[in-house]
Amino acid sequence: MDYPKSVPGIGLVNGKFVNEDVVGGLPGSLIPATWGNGITDELLNVVKSAGLEPSENDATQLLLAIRKISQSGEDKHAADIGAANLYMANYVPAISALKDGLTLRFTAGNANTGASTFAPNGLLPKPLLSLALSALRPAEIVGGSMCSVMYSAARDSWLLVYASGGNATSGRLLNVKTFTASGVYVPTAGMKNVLVKVVGGGGGSAGVSPATSTQYGVSGGGASGSYAEAWLDAKTIGISQVITVGISGAAGAIASSGASGGTSSFGSLVSAPGGGASPWIDLVSPGGNGLYFGGTPGAVASGGNIVNCAGTSGAPGISVAGPTLAGHGASSPLGAGGTGNSFGGPTSVGTGYGAGGGGVANAPNQPGRSGSAGAPGVVIIYEYA
Known part of the structure; x- marks a missing residue:
């Protein structure tokens, strides 16, 4: 938009309109119809775009x-x-019509308890x-929250872009709940998604029989x-x-196999079976060789959309012409397996969560020994807004 400088004979002086000078005998500037109509139409377009009806x-x-149009881009x-x-x-100037992208802020007077309107x-x-x-x-909005909302014409709804103090910030870690015993999970207010980690109990190791003067035992x-x-x-969790x-898989009694660990689960959605126990086989005589199996893992876990895996087998116990070494318990992603010992060393239980118990061993003339327990399972829930 500019003065009609390209129109000849309209009497602009220094590029601007002037009045008629009767005393000096100078004519006033003329306003061309095309230019005048163009200016008027341009102004009317602004008025109409704001939803107003032009009035003389x-x-x-x-x-x-101008104020109404500017509100679509201001906060x-x-x-x-x-x-x-x-x-x-109530905003000043008043909002009389909703436009896509209109962004407003308000300080909330109350916390929300569910679905809300603005x-x-x-x-x-x-x-x-x-x-x-x-x-x-x-609780996505709490009393005193500074809230920022934006209108979406496509959904005819307001979007809560931000709310201070509440649980509305998308992706924020809200809470971590660790279940080391069975119970009921109730979501924290504002939870939208969870990361669930589930591991089954670790298997126990077998105990060994009393050894005579010519025998060794190992598990x-x-x-x-x-x-x-x-x-x-x-929505999936409810x-x-x-x-x-x-x-945890119990330690085997003297000359007995250990017990398998129990299954951990998050409702019917995610399940992780426990690890198997090592079996008791028999004593070995000097000069003989023996390989004593470790526990076998349970079935592959189910329900995980990030990872599903079976546990790891326990290490076997070994006896080679007399010397023996008990098998180590298997480690889990959340725990460390017990250490296998030799000739009367202390038992070593699985630690953390889901790890297997370490095997045991005895030498000639040593009494029977119980095995080692595995570590219990766990369910860990990371809650996100």
Whole structure:
């Protein structure tokens, strides 16, 4: 837009309009119809784009239109005057129509307890959605939260872009819940997704018989529990899930096999069987050789959409012409297997979660010995907003 400098004979002086000078005998500038209509149309386009009806008698329309249009790209603030789940705020200048991308801020007066709406300046309430485009969960907004919302014309809804102090920041770690005993998992308010780690109990090792003056005894280590990781959303989990934590595989009594570890599970969604125990076989005489199997792992875990794997076999015990070495217990992703010992060394249980117990050994004339227990399973839940 500019003065009509290209139109000849209209009487611009120094590029601008002038009045007629009667005394000096100089004519005033002319306003070409094309230029005048163009200027008027350009101004009317601004007024109409703001949703206003042009009026000859209203000299404030251009200013009002500029203010309304500018609100689609500015961040206006007002205090919430509504109630929990029904957020309202009055802005100056007033918001009279919703435009895609309109961004507003308000200070919440109350925490939300579930699905919520927002209405500026008395307009019809529209759903207030999370960035995941789902209804708000409890406590995503708390009293005093500084909230930033943006209107989406495509969804005819407001999106909660940010809420200080609440659980609305997408992807934020909310809590970590570790179940070392069976129970019930109830999601933390605002949880949208969880990372679940599940490991079964580790297997125990076998105990050995009393040895005569010509015998040796040895056992292999217990296997580790199976392991799974899963990323699950709030809809899949629901209001709660039953948690089962696999018990540790018990140590074998004298001359007896150990016990397998128990299965750990996150409801019916993720399951990790326990590791197998090492079996008791028999004593070996001097000069003889023996290989004493470690525990075998349970079935491959199920339900993990990140990883499903079986445990690891316990190491075998070995006797070679007399000298013996018990098998080590298998380690799990969350625990360390017990150490196999030789000739009366201390028993070594699995540590952490899901690891197998270490095997035991005895020499001639030593009494029978119990094996080592595996480590219990666990279910660990990382909750994210």
